[in-house]
Amino acid sequence: MTRYPIARKAFWDARVTAIGGGLLSFSLALMYVLMFPWVQDAFEGIELPAIYESFGGGAGSITEPAGFLATEYFSFVPLVIIIFAVVAGTAATAGEESAGTLDLLLAQPVTRRRVVLEKAAGLTAAVSVAVVAGAPGAWIGQLIVDFDLAPWRILLAMVLTVPLVLLFLTIAMFAGATLPNRAAAVVLTTTAAVAGYVLQTLGLLVTQLEDARKLTPFYWAEASEVLVGDINPFRPLLLLVPAAAALILTLGAFERRDIASGAREVGWRRWLPRRKPAQAA
Amino acid sequence: MSTSAAIETRELTRTFGDVVALDRMSLRVEQGEIFGFLGPNGAGKSTTIRILLDLIRPTSGSASVLGFDCQRESMEVRSRIGYLPGDLRLYGGLTGQQTVELFASLRNGRVDDAYVRELASEMELDLGKKASTYSKGNRQKLGVLLALLGRPQVLLLDEPTSGLDPLVQRTVWDVLRREAARGATVFFSSHVMSEVEQTCERVGILREGRLVAVEPVVAMKARALRHVEVSFAGEAPPADPLVVAGAKEIRRERATLEFEITGEIDPLLKALAAYHVVDLRTEQPTLDEILLAYYRHGVTA
Numbered sequence: 001m002t003r004y005p006i007a008r009k010a011f012w013d014a015r016v017t018a019i020g021g022g023l024l025s026f027s028l029a030l031m032y033v034l035m036f037p038w039v040q041d042a043f044e045g046i047e048l049p050a051i052y053e054s055f056g057g058g059a060g061s062i063t064e065p066a067g068f069l070a071t072e073y074f075s076f077v078p079l080v081i082i083i084f085a086v087v088a089g090t091a092a093t094a095g096e097e098s099a100g101t102l103d104l105l106l107a108q109p110v111t112r113r114r115v116v117l118e119k120a121a122g123l124t125a126a127v128s129v130a131v132v133a134g135a136p137g138a139w140i141g142q143l144i145v146d147f148d149l150a151p152w153r154i155l156l157a158m159v160l161t162v163p164l165v166l167l168f169l170t171i172a173m174f175a176g177a178t179l180p181n182r183a184a185a186v187v188l189t190t191t192a193a194v195a196g197y198v199l200q201t202l203g204l205l206v207t208q209l210e211d212a213r214k215l216t217p218f219y220w221a222e223a224s225e226v227l228v229g230d231i232n233p234f235r236p237l238l239l240l241v242p243a244a245a246a247l248i249l250t251l252g253a254f255e256r257r258d259i260a261s262g263a264r265e266v267g268w269r270r271w272l273p274r275r276k277p278a279q280a281a
Numbered sequence: 282m283s284t285s286a287a288i289e290t291r292e293l294t295r296t297f298g299d300v301v302a303l304d305r306m307s308l309r310v311e312q313g314e315i316f317g318f319l320g321p322n323g324a325g326k327s328t329t330i331r332i333l334l335d336l337i338r339p340t341s342g343s344a345s346v347l348g349f350d351c352q353r354e355s356m357e358v359r360s361r362i363g364y365l366p367g368d369l370r371l372y373g374g375l376t377g378q379q380t381v382e383l384f385a386s387l388r389n390g391r392v393d394d395a396y397v398r399e400l401a402s403e404m405e406l407d408l409g410k411k412a413s414t415y416s417k418g419n420r421q422k423l424g425v426l427l428a429l430l431g432r433p434q435v436l437l438l439d440e441p442t443s444g445l446d447p448l449v450q451r452t453v454w455d456v457l458r459r460e461a462a463r464g465a466t467v468f469f470s471s472h473v474m475s476e477v478e479q480t481c482e483r484v485g486i487l488r489e490g491r492l493v494a495v496e497p498v499v500a501m502k503a504r505a506l507r508h509v510e511v512s513f514a515g516e517a518p519p520a521d522p523l524v525v526a527g528a529k530e531i532r533r534e535r536a537t538l539e540f541e542i543t544g545e546i547d548p549l550l551k552a553l554a555a556y557h558v559v560d561l562r563t564e565q566p567t568l569d570e571i572l573l574a575y576y577r578h579g580v581t582a
Contacts, residue, residue: 005386009372100370104427107334108387109360258337 006105006115010122014088017123021084021130025077025158026137032072033141039068065149066227069138069157074223077134078161079197082168085127086189089172092119093254094182103259112255120173120247127165132158149227156231157223163239164221168193170246177253217242285348287312287435287466288333293342295328302328304490305342310468310483312347312434315461317477317498318470319572320487326470327367329487330437334364346435360388363428367439367470369420373413377401377423380412381430388431400426404452418449425453429460436460438469442476454480474572486575493575505571508564509540509549514557523552 002008011018040063062068093116096102106112135155141147168189175185196216203213213219221236288310295303303325310316318326331337332344335355343350349357371380385392401408404422415423421441428436436457442450454476461467471477477484478498486494494501509528511517517538520530528540528549542549546563553561 002382002386005383009383013374100366100368101372103331103334103336103366104364104370104424105387106336107359107362107364107366108384109356109389110387111356259331 004118004121006110006118007122007125010092010119011125012122013091014123014126017084017088018126018129021081021127022133024080025130025132025134028077029073029134029137029154030141031137032069033138033147034145035072036065036068036141036147037145039063065147066153066224069149069154070222070224070227073134074157074161074227075201078131078164078218078221079193081127081130081161081165082193083190084130085123085165085169086172086186086193088123088126089169090176090182090185090189092116092123092173092176093250094176094179094185097260098182106259113251116173116177116247116251116254120170120250123169123173124166127169128162131162131165134158153227156233157226160226160233160236161221161223163236163243164217167217167239167243167246170243170250174246174250174253177250177257284312286310286345287314288316288344288346288468290329290332290344291342293329293332293344294340295325295332295337296340301490303332303339306487306490306492308485308492308495310466312466313461313464314483315458315467315481316469317481317484318468318487319472319474319477319484320470321472323489324487325490326487327439328490330364330439330468330470333437334359334362360431361434363431363433363436365421365424365428365436365438365441367443369424371412371415371420371423373411376411377406377408377415380423381408381426384427384430392430393432396432397426397430400429400456403456418445421445421449421453425456429456432463433465435466435468438467440470440472443472450476486572488575501571503544506541506543507546509542509546510560510562511538511540511553511558512536512560513538514559518556522555523549528552 043063062071093102096105105115132155135151135158138147138154139151142149142151171192172185172189175189176182179185179188196218199209200213200216200218203209203211203216203219217239220239225232225235286309288308290306290308293303293306293308294301302323306325306329318329320326328337329344332339333346333351335351335358338352343352345351346358347361349361351358372383375383381392381397385397400406404426406419406422406426408423410419412420412423421444425441428438438457441457442453445453457467457469458480481498483495483497484501485492513536515536517533517536520533520538523538523540524530528542530538531541532539540549
């Protein structure tokens with residue numbers, strides 16, 4: 001007998017996220033580390049505009065390994081992994097429902113809670129692989145070029161990005177369990193992620209928006225501190241609280257809802273008021 | 282102590298917005314019965330089955346399977362049920378064997394492997410192929426196999442032979458009849474009247490969410506309107522004594538009378554005994570005709 005079959009299947013179904021996202025993290029981390037000596041030489045002694053400095057958060061200049069990694073890698077790659085996670089998260093329930101396989105699954109002696117929790121576990125494993133796969137890429141780069149940053153700090157910075165990705169994963173699952181179709185859930189969650197990313201980025205540049213950054217999950221997941229300074233894992237781990245809340249909401253929503261029959265793709269018209277059909281003459 | 286019904290619904294109602302999919306449906310299906318659930322598209326057949334599985338919840342009323350409430354004790358219900366959806370979708374990336382293993386795991390591994398192999402062999406189903414490569418017939422065979430995995434006490438089958446060729450239909454029904462002989466209750470919805478006629482003991486007929494009839498197939502056919510044509514040696518007699526016997530004259534020729542009669546034809550035969558009858562032909566309606574009459578009018582024609 002296989003233990004946690006739904007979690008295993010969820011992980012298998014999200015293999016594109018794990019492998020695709022992992023390859024992306026790995027290759028970009030490797031590429032940036034290999035690029036670093038060239039960037040360092042090119043910009044050494046040049047006064048860079050504040051915008052370049054700000055992208056690195058508190059990690060310093062892009063002519064320093066930590067600042068460069070924070071600016072080039074951590075300001076961009078997590079957003080891409082989040083989009084992978086959103087696609088996988090909406091597939092968990094809404095995707096199965098659209099494909100018409102959910103009713104056969106839920107006709108088995110399994111609780112809906114177990115289905116959601118096992119799927120969340122499988123997807124968590126998949127997105128974690130995608131996020132953390134960047135560390136070996138950076139380490140290999142360090143073997144080739146001079147990149148003076150403790151490998152454990154690189155790994156920790158990536159591990160502490162996982163709660164950020166998990167938050168959007170669980171939001172995607174919640175959206176998938178409540179919205180009428182998967183496409184709507186993908187669009188809404190991706191929009192929320194991009195909006196948060198934009199606010200975080202603008203907050204680094206526009207003084208008036210500095211405090212507003214605290215509203216975005218990206219602010220709490222900044223890798224710069226971990227790369228250079230004292231490590232405060234509490235800050236990114238704080239994101240696990242809303243992630244858990246989103247998961248609990250998903251459980252509640254999924255528990256109460258009707259399961260659509262067969263394959264479906266319900267349009268937005270479902271939410272519009274019904275019009276009575278015109279009487280035949 | 283009375284035995285629990287295999288399936289029991291009480292005043293079961295489900296609405297979707299303004300649409301009443303099920304309207305106060307009360308039904309009792311006994312254990313070990315093969316029960317056909319008939320009705321046109323949208324009559325509420327699938328809605329009923331989905332409420333029994335707790336995939337959707339009733340607006341009011343209740344449903345139970347083997348004495349367990351379908352909403353409050355849904356796990357107990359589903360551990361005793363095998364289900365074949367009307368629109369069966371499988372995980373295309375898994376082979377038949379992997380699909381069986383996945384669903385067996387969900388039943389805590391309480392699956393008889395030898396039985397699975399025997400079923401697959403009997404249905405000539407290759408479990409080594411990916412589900413995405415299966416034909417409609419093979420997908421349905423796998424669906425039947427999945428429904429039978431845990432040797433359930435109740436089988437809920439939503440149009441089990443829909444879209445299958447006659448050969449596969451026969452194979453599927455052979456397997457299902459054997460399960461019924463083992464003591465399982467088979468509750469299935471269908472449009473295929475011939476299989477209902479051959480398979481069911483009783484049928485329930487749904488029309489626009491209402492259960493308009495529940496009775497044995499034999500009784501339904503016996504009660505139904507039939508056509509009788511009588512040829513006499515001479516001129517046909519006046520119809521009055523025959524009409525008293527329960528027949529209704531619908532056509533008269535010189536030596537021939539045609540009647541419609543509901544139920545047994547014994548009173549008509551007794552009335553005809555007074556005359557010199559040279560020929561008598563009776564046509565029993567097909568189940569199709571009976572059901573069409575129910576669908577159209579909600580009563581036996």
